[in-house]
Amino acid sequence: MVVGTTSGAGKSTLTSALCRAFARRGVDVAPFKAQNMSNHGAVTPDGGEIGRAQAMQALAAGVETDRRMGPVLLKPSGARSSHLVVLGEEVGVADAMGYGERAARLRPLVLGALQGLRSEHEVVVLEGAGGAAEINLLDRDLVNLPLAAAAGIPAVLVVDIERGGAFAAAYGTWALLPERLRACLRGVVVNSFRGEVSLLEPGLRDLERRTGVPVLGVLPHLGDHLMLGVEDSLDLSTTLPSPAPADTPTGRPVRVRVVRLPHLANPSDLDPLVLEPDVDVRWATGPADVGDADLVVLPGSRATVADLGWLRACGLDGAIAALVEDPDGPQVLGLCAGYQMLGVCVSDELESGVGTVAGLGLLPVATTFEAPKVVRRVHGTLTDRSGAGAAAVVRGYEIRWGRTRPVVTGGVSSGVPWFEVDEGEGDVRPEGCLRDDGRVRGTSVHGLFDSDALRHTMMADIASARGRTFAPSPVPWADALDHHLDHLADWVGASLDIPALLALARTATPVGREPGW
Known part of the structure; x- marks a missing residue:
């Protein structure tokens, strides 16, 4: 198991690398x-929903995603509530104050x-969550050292040593844990160090002396x-990592x-x-952006409804509409909820419970939230009028409550499917919408x-239009993902003893003889 002193310490990255x-x-x-x-999900082959990080880790491992890789997923829907997904299926809304009892049942x-x-596998690498010594939550902890x-x-x-206070964080985590959980800690890994490692040696040895836990x-x-594939909001920087215009091959990206x-x-849609x-690629949080x-x-x-309200509050609704009205303006693309927002209206008695609200009115579609939730992988082809290569194959996934349908006025729609x-057995269904002028589209x-x-x-x-x-990049996306994961494996391989970590993994109690909760 890989646990951390804090959120953002590098647990997901190290798990993928291992x-x-x-x-x-x-x-x-x-x-x-x-x-x-996390609100960043992935879809298993059988239509289950798990966290995106586990899908990336499965890719790193060379295995197919499985619902069991992320049996409990909390998708925050408010300051104190989350939609609860159990073994790939959404089962309801969990309140933060009352979740402890439910966690015990899980x-x-x-x-x-x-x-x-x-x-079914020789080795399983577990990822923890947050900090390993959240002592206010240990009685309900399903994911860190109580599980170990x-x-x-x-x-x-x-x-993460770059945050500062790394020795205090490591020692404090160990000191706050009850003895039965301390016994699970078999090593410490220092992450994100810049500089000469020998300068750390006195501190590392002192930490080992105080805790009895080796620094690996x-x-x-x-x-x-x-x-790539980050899922934690802490990992989303204020600007997307992108080359500055002067650093591109053309200077006019x-x-x-x-x-x-x-x-x-x-957000991995943009990777x-x-x-x-x-x-x-850059983030936009206001009209000037x-x-x-x-x-x-x-x-x-x-x-969807809350974020549509935010768009209006910060003026981005009017800014986007003005750009679309300009005949020389940019294109606009909506993905999932963004597609719903571009439509005429959104009717939501299911998620927000507010009823029907007006959309941005830039696409001739309307959305109604309905059960059951759609969770599936899809593939298809672009239509002849898509304007983006009719031969291009579309492969992706859907996770949504909203059903988005065309709005027909006077017997005519001002858009076409994208x-x-x-659907199998020769059946196809239209998906998405492309406005007649080709400037606005969604899916x-x-x-x-x-x-x-x-x-x-x-x-x-x-x-060409702008x-x-x-x-285009000469490296296919699938290869770029593989290169990313290989780079992470090289990163840990150069600084950690991988055979020793494998040997440590094999000291786990055999299946069927676990101590239990």
């Missing part, structure tokens, strides 16, 4: 995170999911390496401005654009830009 490092040594490895809090389910994965103790699994503690290594700061919604969901050298855009993106959200989704499908052909053709078309220059 999954890839172990897999490269021929080990059958799988990831696991008992309880996740313990057997969590341990059972872990046992199932352990029985129940499963008889060794744990390593990650501390010091990981250097990853520098400018782009982190396609300028993509992504509206940073308060309840942003599935393939971030890696394009001739695309400049979209003024130079060639493409404005309204991304996914976990609170995709045709393959319920996440992962749209993972398609190299679609992404490259769309960016080239925008560049007098920019676009040369």
